[in-house]
Amino acid sequence: MAEMIKKRSQKAGLPPGTLIHIGEQRAEAPKITVIDYDDSGFQEKELKTVEECFPYKDKPTMTWINIDGLHQKDVLEKLSGHFGFHPLVMEDIMNTDQRPKMEDYADYLYIVLKMLYYNDKENKITTEQVSLIVAPHIVISFQEGLEGDVFSPLRERLRNDKGKVRKMGSDYLAYSMIDAVVDSYFMILEKLGERIETLEEELISDPGTETLHEIHYIKREMIFLRKAVWPLREVIGMMMRGESPLIHDSMKIYLRDVYDHTIQVIDTIETLRDMVAGMLDIYLSSVSNRLNAVMKVLTIIATIFIPLTFIVGVYGMNFKYMPELEWRFGYPLIWLVMIAISISMLLLFRRKKWL
DSSP states (O other): OHHHHHHHGGGTTOOTTOOOOBSOOOOSOOEEEEEEEOSSOEEEEEESSGGGGGGGGGOSSEEEEEEEOOOOHHHHHHHHHHHTOOHHHHHHHHBTTOOSEEEEOSSOEEEEEEEEEEETTTTEEEEEEEEEEEETTEEEEEEOOSSOOSOHHHHHHHHHTOSSGGGSOHHHHHHHHHHHHHHHHHHHHHHHHHHHHHHHHHHHHOOOHHHHHHHHHHHHHHHHHHHHHHHHHHHHHHHHHOOOTTSOGGGHHHHHHHHHHHHHHHHHHHHHHHHHHHHHHHHHHHHHHHHHHHHHHHHHHHHHHHHHHHHHHHHTSOOSOOGGGGOTTHHHHHHHHHHHHHHHHHHHHHHTTOO
């Protein structure tokens, strides 16, 4: 987060619409793929230059243009110049720390999503910004190109003509992409749920400093996940309630379905957050109980030695005429008295269930 803020400070004082890439830098060229289809045909290919995208603007078929890599601003400038996108839209596309949102520009819709991945090797969540421009007969998606995407099942449905996607317009394609992103959240939550379950068992059996670090780490990831998902509810709500001609009334039922999925994701996140917060309280209580148990043992030991110390202190005084000093059985008797006192106190503590 600090690195992202540091990079964003580069834009200070620059005019609105200035294209500066904020995100992970990459050396390779952006990858541009095109899927062009209708209910009777399908074509998929990878383009070498952005200019090859231009003829698809006026084609009657449905076109999905996907761009992996946002670090070369000349690609976005050429694309924006030909399709007539607002400079502020291109600026937001290159600023990969945007929150999920939707903006209606009359001729097209601009949608920002957060695509999440779970890194099994490092046990952490990584995020990638996905920007969608939805126009008549065309959808353009912009990705950072970090770890692939979650749209592979959607591409397979397009290739094999499964479902309604080949027979529908750009609004259905945009819905399908949003639905794929939301469905991926459930897999992330499943992974986090497993980690939290394992952590709960460790918390009960033998909590340590590493347990506390893991709790704080998961707590930060839950905050990060909530920040990425929570605004998406507003985005889908705006799509349902909006009056854009790009979203047909027949799409409202599908949008309500993905809206319900988003609510389920948010509810699950809130539940897991409460569980993690409760685990932190359990950890603190466990540490406090262990400290109390140690102090209890030390207190019992000190209490037992108080009368013994008193007896030893009395007979340690250097007076010549003490009655028991000259008695033959004085020493063993004092030992018997001290042992009897210790045993009696231990029995008393056990009877009171202090041991």
